[in-house]
Structure formats: C-alpha cells, structure tokens
Amino acid sequence: MACPFENDPVEEGAALLRGELHLRPERVIRPRIDVLAFPEHFLFERYRFTSQSIIYIHNLIRPYISNITNRSHPLTSQQILCVALRFFANGSFLYNVGDAEHLSKATICRAVRKVCLALKRLLPIFIVFPGHKPVRAIKEEFHRIAGFPSVIGCIDGTHIPITAPSHNEADYVNRKSIHSINVQIICDAAHIISNVEAKWPGSVHDARIYRESNLSNRLQRGEFDGLLLGDRGYPCQPRLLTPYPDPEPGPQQNFNRAHCRTRARVEMTIHC
Numbered sequence: 001m002a003c004p005f006e007n008d009p010v011e012e013g014a015a016l017l018r019g020e021l022h023l024r025p026e027r028v029i030r031p032r033i034d035v036l037a038f039p040e041h042f043l044f045e046r047y048r049f050t051s052q053s054i055i056y057i058h059n060l061i062r063p064y065i066s067n068i069t070n071r072s073h074p075l076t077s078q079q080i081l082c083v084a085l086r087f088f089a090n091g092s093f094l095y096n097v098g099d100a101e102h103l104s105k106a107t108i109c110r111a112v113r114k115v116c117l118a119l120k121r122l123l124p125i126f127i128v129f130p131g132h133k134p135v136r137a138i139k140e141e142f143h144r145i146a147g148f149p150s151v152i153g154c155i156d157g158t159h160i161p162i163t164a165p166s167h168n169e170a171d172y173v174n175r176k177s178i179h180s181i182n183v184q185i186i187c188d189a190a191h192i193i194s195n196v197e198a199k200w201p202g203s204v205h206d207a208r209i210y211r212e213s214n215l216s217n218r219l220q221r222g223e224f225d226g227l228l229l230g231d232r233g234y235p236c237q238p239r240l241l242t243p244y245p246d247p248e249p250g251p252q253q254n255f256n257r258a259h260c261r262t263r264a265r266v267e268m269t270i271h272c
Contacts, residue, residue, distance in 0.1 A: 035082040047082060048089040057081060064118035075103075075111065083108055084115035129153065129195040129215060130224060131188050139226060141189035146261035152226030153186040153194055154266035155234065157206040160198075174202035184209045186228065191269040206233040210240070229263040 035043070036051045043051055058081050065081065067074040075083070087097045087108060097108050130152040131138055142151035159180035165172055172179045180202035186195035200209050210216050210230075218224065219239040228240045236242045243256045 035079070046089065047085040049085060054078075054082065054085070057085075060122060061115065061118035064121060065114040075107070080111045080114055083111040087112050123196075127193055127196055129186065130226060131192060131194045133188070135225060138188050142262055142265075145189060145265070146258040148229070148258045148262045150225075150227050151229055151262060152224060153188060153228050154263045155184065155186045155210065155228050155230045155240070156263075156266040156270060157182050157184050157209065157233070158270045159183075159202055168201070171201040171203050178202070182206070182209060184213065185266060185270060186215070187266050187269040189265055191265060191272065193269065206230075207235055210234055229259055231263065 035047070036054065040050055043049065043054070047054065049057070058078050061081065062077045066077040083097065083101055083103065086101065090097055101108070135152060138152050139150055143149055159174050159176075159178070160183055161178055161180050162172065164179045169179070172181070174180045174182070181198060182200045182202050182204050184195075184197035184200075184206065185193055187193050195215055197209055197213050197215075219228070220237075224239075226239075230240055230242050232242055232245065234240055234242055241259065243259050244252045247253045247256045
C-alpha cells in the first residue's frame with residue numbers, strides 16, 4: 001500500500017510540534033567561504049587584489065570593521081572586507097554581489113558601509129599632496145615622460161554614477177543626463193592618487209570644484225613648488241597649465257604634445 005504521507009512523517013510531525021509550541025524553525029547556517037584559499041588569479045579577477053594585498057588592507061582596518069560580539073553567526077572582519085572589495089570591483093548592484101557571495105542584500109550593505117568608513121579614517125595617511133616622495137623625485141618622474149618640467153601632479157574629474165537621491169535630485173544630473181558625483185582626482189607619474197575631492201554633485205563643473213578646493217588656495221599661496229596639468233575644462237593659471245586651444249605650428253604644438261602625453265597619467269589612473 002502506498003504511504004499516506006507525501007513527505008517524511010517525522011518531518012511533518014516535527015513541523016506540527018513546532019507550530020503547537022510556537023517554536024522557530026531550525027536555523028540552517030551555511031559554511032563561510034575562505035576567500036584567501038582560492039588561487040591568486042581567481043582573487044584578482046573578482047576582488048582586484050592579491051591575497052597579500054587583502055591581508056595588508058585587512059590588518060589596517062580590522063579594528064574598525066570587526067563585530068563586537070559573535071551573536072547570530074556574523075561575518076569575520078576578513079569576510080567583511082572581501083565582500084566590500086567584491087562590490088567595489090564588480091560595480092554592480094548589492095543583490096548581485098549577495099548572490100555571488102551567498103549573502104543577503106542587507107549584509108552586503110552593512111559590510112560595504114563598514115569598510116568605506118574604515119577606509120575614510122585612513123584617507124589623510126595615504127592620500128597626501130604632492131605625495132610621499134620628495135618633490136624633486138616627483139618632478140623627475142613626470143619629466144621623463146615627455147620632457148615637461150616642474151610638474152607635481154595631473155588633475156582631472158570623473159563621474160561616479162549613483163542612484164537618484166531624494167533631495168536636490170536635479171543637482172546630481174550631469175551633462176549626460178545621468179545621476180552622479182563629480183570626483184576630482186590628482187595623481188603622480190606612478191598613477192598614485194595624491195588628492196581627492198568627492199563631495200560635489202554631477203552638475204558641478206570641474207573648474208568650480210578646483211576653484212573652491214582647499215588645494216587651489218594652497219597652490220595660489222605658493223605652498224608648493226610645482227605645477228599641475230589639466231585639460232581645457234580648467235582655467236589656465238600660473239600653477240595650473242592647460243593646453244593651447246588653437247596651437248600654432250612649432251613651440252605651441254610641441255607644448256600641447258608634451259602636455260597631453262604627461263597629463264595622460266591621470267586619465268590612465270581613472271580608467272585602470
């Protein structure tokens with residue numbers, strides 16, 4: 001005779017008993033993945049960092065991202081970092097990263113926020129203008145590119161797409177009709193970022209961001225011995241050189257050629 005139960009009678013009985021006693025269903029905890037156990041090429045493809053780099057970053061920010069207690073089987077600090085790195089590297093939606101890491105969207109959101117705030121604490125230590133190297137060394141590295149003298153940084157802006165905010169939504173629409181934040185970046189010849197302005201809506205022009213930045217005032221006061229190179233979106237100033245708009249053959253074209261090759265460092269930094 002066929003069994004009268006479609007499912008296991010023991011399981012059905014347990015479910016009925018839990019319902020009568022108002023017990024919660026048994027919680028199933030998935031085993032956490034040890035990310036660093038994967039090969040180096042796997043890590044770099046998905047996280048844009050090697051295992052050694054992940055360990056280095058983890059040692060820096062661990063005090064700021066570790067959970068206070070072990071209640072509810074939380075992620076370890078290393079797992080929190082790797083989740084955030086995957087989100088940064090992927091550039092996709094939170095739930096896409098959550099599906100890949102077998103975690104909920106809320107967990108991914110908390111991990112990304114923790115890591116962002118921790119990295120923000122370290123910003124003044126690692127991002128220093130004109131850089132951690134001597135100014136003379138920075139100028140020499142730029143000079144070797146195309147012979148442009150006295151350069152201590154290249155400047156450009158990049159738009160980071162965002163979800164439309166609930167307040168002042170129109171301010172964040174850029175010239176391509178996309179909601180974004182306009183981020184100003186300055187780098188050296190080795191693609192190391194030495195200055196960042198990341199607080200302006202997408203509708204704000206690059207020239208205004210530079211004009212109202214603290215670095216602009218410091219350059220005008222002569223605090224730094226050197227020049228910045230920028231594109232035509234910036235005003236040409238004694239400390240910020242831009243290309244000739246209509247260069248004549250000879251010195252002006254040579255100037256623009258050397259300027260373009262040198263300034264390409266910041267474009268490569270943004271898009272790498």
